[in-house]
Amino acid sequence: MSFINSTKKIALVDCNSFYVSCERLFNPKIQYKPVVVLSNNDGCVISRSNQAKALGIKMGEPYFKVKELIKKNKVHIFSSNYALYGDLSRRVMKVLKTFSLNVEIYSIDEAFIDLSFLNEKEIENYGKEIREKVLKWTGIPTSVGISSTKTLSKVANHIAKKEKTGVMYLYKNIDEKLKNFPVEDVWGVGKQLTKFYTKNGIDNAYQLKNVSNTWVKKRTNVLGSKTAMELRGVSCIGLDVHEEKRKNCCVSRSFGKKVTNLQKLEEAITTYCLNAAEKIRADDQVSKRLTVFIRTSPFNKNRKHYSNAHTIDLPIATSNSIELIKNARKALKNIYKTGYFYQKVGIILSKLKESESSEINLLTPILEKKSKTLMRAIDYTNMRYGRNAISIAQAGIDKVWKMRRKHSSRIDTASFDSLPKIRI
């Protein structure tokens, strides 16, 4: 019987201040300046350069609360441009896939990579190569944390962010590092668990690592115990390398201005429904269930709060925009009440499945074929000539409810106009 070295080596590659880095690519002047990117509606700060972090601007902080600080320190502001970030993300992931056959794209700006095929001596250099190649080919700076489990590689990545090399291979003196790692920063430990753990005297990752397995399982849940095990170096969360299609699809936005009347809500829900339908069609999926939700602002204490949702089970799973919109409007009418200042509406398409496997009844062959052809034509036109080249009249023309995007860089990677110019 032969023993092989079964220690896994999982790298977590994370793009540094991803959205900020994307904006910097097209605007080299702000390379060393404080920069923030705001969420939809210019609501919250969702990406910060190191210089902005140093000013004390926190992640997720409402923009209006730091407006003065931002002004005073001449922080550069950008409204988010997800088309741009998504495009750059795809490029980064493509490069990462050249380093291993097993890559799990975990989010828009990070990926787990199985590097178990390397030996101990090669690994740190390999991490450096990854960083260099991604930077060279895409212009995006990254940090690489490597360890034996996903949870530990997350820890390693946190530490790597502070290292000059940007790479951290966590395999010795692990306990020392964990002692200096706050429990709330551990992957999988959120607000509630932090509260629970600190109440029980667990303040850092080292203490969490050493809790009894039965205790943590009983007092939290399997995820809690998996996290603790992973800190011990026992891999419980596998690498998910095949990119599965989504199970739900949600499109929702906060309004730039509060909305009171039904007609404007209908326009909005129609628009979101069009987007959602387009998204699932792009994945060749159909939806069997649709939920519409509306709510007023949960922050405004002076006005009555209202929040509700209505779900409709569709007789036949579909991705047909017209069909979905019809039902979405029905659902909306069901929960709409007059006299409220609405802040947000949204639609969730669920019970998604492959379109081939959709149920068939006597009418479907002809109808479906017709609608498929029509939908494909719409998607193609919108892709070619820009989103909303074709829309439906009910989506509204003036769109007074649409969100604020005062600081957009308006960069489109498909357009040559926005490429930086080089003087030779």
Place this chain on the structure above:
DNA sequence: TCTGGGGTCCTAGGACCC
């Protein structure tokens, strides 16, 4: 005045069946 959006997974509890 102004507080994002889009996901996944787990669990408790209800409905139903035998």
Place this chain on the structure above:
DNA sequence: TCTGGGGTCCTAGGACCC
């Protein structure tokens, strides 16, 4: 008349992630 308990499936809501 007595009235069990286990299994499955589904769902809503909560917690977490970026």
